[in-house]
Amino acid sequence: MPVQIRIPTPLRKLTHDEEIVETSAETVGTAITDLESRFPGIQERLLDEEGQVRRFVNVYVNEEDIRFLQEKDTPLKDGDEVSIIPAIAGG
């Protein structure tokens, strides 16, 4: 089973309304490169000019924030689920 990436609403125009996109990339960083090759324009929404994940973008691998893992170098394996989620207000 390939890695599944859940696409948040603000980015679905770029993925032609696809909610889930599959990839065989081996890290979060290469998964973003893979997304860009298929849905041009998506990378600059996720990464800033220095190639870092944008301040208001949170990326999770199997429900864990990649900032607790290895950031963009976080490895991916078959069956993993990647979520891209905007930051939310307090409660």
Add this chain to the structure above:
Amino acid sequence: MPKLKQQGFMKALQCRECGREYPLEARHVCEFDFGPLEVAYDYAKIKSKLTRAAIAKRPHSMWRYRELLPVAKAPTVGLEVGFTPLIKADRLAKRLGIRELWIKNDAVNYPTLSFKDRVVSVALSRARELGYETVACASTGNLANSVAANAAASGMKAFVFIPHDLEKGKVINSLIYGANVISIKGHYDEVNRLCAEIAGKYDWAFVNVNMRPYYAEGSKSQGFEILEQLGWKIPRHTVVPMASGSLLTKIHKSYQEFIKVGLVKKSNYSVHGAQATGCSPISTAHRAGQDFFKPVKPDTIAKSLAIGTPADGFYALKVFKETGGASDDVTDDEIREGIKLLAETEGIFSETAGGVTVGVAKKLIASGAIPADDSAVLCITGNGLKTLDAVENHAGRTRNISPSLREFDALLDRDKTLTAK
């Protein structure tokens, strides 16, 4: 882009990062860079309407400043919310070693005893304007209580999502109003993440997700009230508890807006932030001199502040920079001491977040970050009756006797002997 249609005093939603504009809908994120959207106002028009004389004629609620709150028409939910007491806290001032101290007491806000009633009355009024029947939220407790109560009072359906380990008082306080209370096996940041996904799928008004640009503005009313209650003056120092950092940034914004529309004179002020040591990503970043924060996994009795990935952390750090504000954090023991100190000196029983604010204010005064000859306002945001668990074994004990005068006399005699020693 076609010219966006103005609604009331609101011009558009605007990205805080890149400035792109969006229509005044239920949406919260810039499609381009994920930056948070904020309401842009027509300040020239507001300035002509919102005068001290106009405000003086209106009822004592947060809605007396309604031109600066994001609703198109008259509000329909939470008309009685706000205008909580601003107390001159002389006894606490003496204990903390500062010349003048004020407490803004949202522990007695209407109807659910926390500052969240402010944001919810805005979010639900706006949700109705946009045609929603179902409202929802991710919450550490206080927000859930307020959404549940205000939805019940206005006949809306409510779904509230909370972490599984909340204080009993906060859970019952949501259930009693008949809301759908969903408890999630995880901490608040996980509840938040799930809610972002649910909000993408179901067309509900999620007060702190798709309604966030409107919701968050409600917090400004606490700042507006402080300024009016101080006699149309900006306090030199304000200490605010931080979870996501939203309240702190909105207090700062409220002061800026009152300057902009001419209701107060410009003066120097500092806004300081308080966190619990067990969840202090913002104060840690600030003290390290960084303008970004590292998320943490919360572990603190101050559950209402237990947000490890604070959405407005970046902007809170900017407020410190702009206003010369400081920030610090306190341990669980210091939080309990803060709660007791506020209760014993001013007769105000605050929830754990208030213990954080008092504890940090004490540290900032001691370190000179808030000079002893200045004046400060502490924002108390929630009520101690909701977090009894946190102080249950630290509040002292009752002494039990029979209904006998002899036993009571003996008790007093024993006290006298002890005092004499």
